[in-house]
Amino acid sequence: MAKKRVMSGMRATGQLHIGHYLGVLVNWLQMQDQYDCFFAVADWHMLTTGFAKTEGLRENTRQLVLDYLAAGVDPAKATIYVQSSILETAELHLILSMITPVNWLQRDPTLKEMVRELHLAEDHVSYGLLGYPALQTADILGPMGELVPVGEDQMAHIEISRDIARRFNHLFGVDLFPEPQGLLTPTPVVFGTDGRKMSKSYGNDLKLADDEKSINSKVMSMVTDPARLRKDDPGHPEVCMIYNGWETYASEKAPEIATLCRAGEIGCVQCKRNLAVQVNERLAPIQARRRELETDPGMLDDIVIAGNARARQATQETLAKVRDAMHLNQPYNRT
Numbered sequence: 001m002a003k004k005r006v007m008s009g010m011r012a013t014g015q016l017h018i019g020h021y022l023g024v025l026v027n028w029l030q031m032q033d034q035y036d037c038f039f040a041v042a043d044w045h046m047l048t049t050g051f052a053k054t055e056g057l058r059e060n061t062r063q064l065v066l067d068y069l070a071a072g073v074d075p076a077k078a079t080i081y082v083q084s085s086i087l088e089t090a091e092l093h094l095i096l097s098m099i100t101p102v103n104w105l106q107r108d109p110t111l112k113e114m115v116r117e118l119h120l121a122e123d124h125v126s127y128g129l130l131g132y133p134a135l136q137t138a139d140i141l142g143p144m145g146e147l148v149p150v151g152e153d154q155m156a157h158i159e160i161s162r163d164i165a166r167r168f169n170h171l172f173g174v175d176l177f178p179e180p181q182g183l184l185t186p187t188p189v190v191f192g193t194d195g196r197k198m199s200k201s202y203g204n205d206l207k208l209a210d211d212e213k214s215i216n217s218k219v220m221s222m223v224t225d226p227a228r229l230r231k232d233d234p235g236h237p238e239v240c241m242i243y244n245g246w247e248t249y250a251s252e253k254a255p256e257i258a259t260l261c262r263a264g265e266i267g268c269v270q271c272k273r274n275l276a277v278q279v280n281e282r283l284a285p286i287q288a289r290r291r292e293l294e295t296d297p298g299m300l301d302d303i304v305i306a307g308n309a310r311a312r313q314a315t316q317e318t319l320a321k322v323r324d325a326m327h328l329n330q331p332y333n334r335t
């Protein structure tokens, strides 16, 4: 039997942080060994909110490809590509938009949250932003993605993808599209330095590319147990962001830290320093790979060109079937 298709992507909005890594990428790394994976850089999706400020888009796209590779996505196993290079995705999006009820999109809680969190003015909530989940559905169904490893905030969009796939199959009496399934990692939510969900827009993130010095100062700024005034006061790890960091970044050491903390046998400054060492250790191999890749920009281009060709081929095959199922004209001008 053919391997299951996996499709996922991230928006090209800037450098990735540890929340992306633990919340999404660790699944990609695992899945590339078992499945036929398509991982896109979603540069069109960046336009849904960022249409007025696009000068960084090309560089961000490059950086995101680098982040994928540095994190360990292997182009020999997975198809890495750029969303906007697959022109057929735009056609599929257009077709799917015709069968997608507006109120499915209006109800999407993640879209509502984006409008709220980004304080988007009414004239910034565009037709394209409303169509965000429909475009994402075109991304997924283009290569017939069945499994979609994403962050928690994306699950609402994928529910809509399932509904659109089901509606298509039902309307046209076919069994063409799989109903894609979202997939979370064991740590779907990672907390940032201020105790809120780690997010670039909150400015509380630890970036994959942060050097040792910035990780150290970010970790030192994290809030600990406020009731602990002296170093030998018994601590309460359950209310401490540093302890949460231990559970997240070095869970095997967390029980020992909890014991030392409760007994007042470790000071918070020492505890923070030790945690920063752990984080830096986890980032070191990722950063080493990134530095190596940066020395060979031509290789990055070759990887994306090859990935684009594979993703495009898969999406073209899907589109031909979609046109047949719907009795649409096949293009007269192509061979």
Ligand code: TRP
Pocket (backbone or CB within 6 Å): 007, 008, 009, 010, 011, 042, 045, 135, 136, 137, 139, 140, 148, 150, 154
């Ligand atoms: N919306 C996703 C995010 O913000 C990115 C994305 C675009 C995506 N197309 C996708 C994710 C298809 C999964 C499948 O991260």
Ligand code: SF4
Pocket (backbone or CB within 6 Å): 224, 225, 228, 235, 236, 237, 240, 241, 242, 243, 257, 261, 262, 266, 267, 268, 269, 271, 272
């Ligand atoms: Fe938090 Fe560590 Fe201080 Fe305990 S010792 S309160 S776990 S920083």
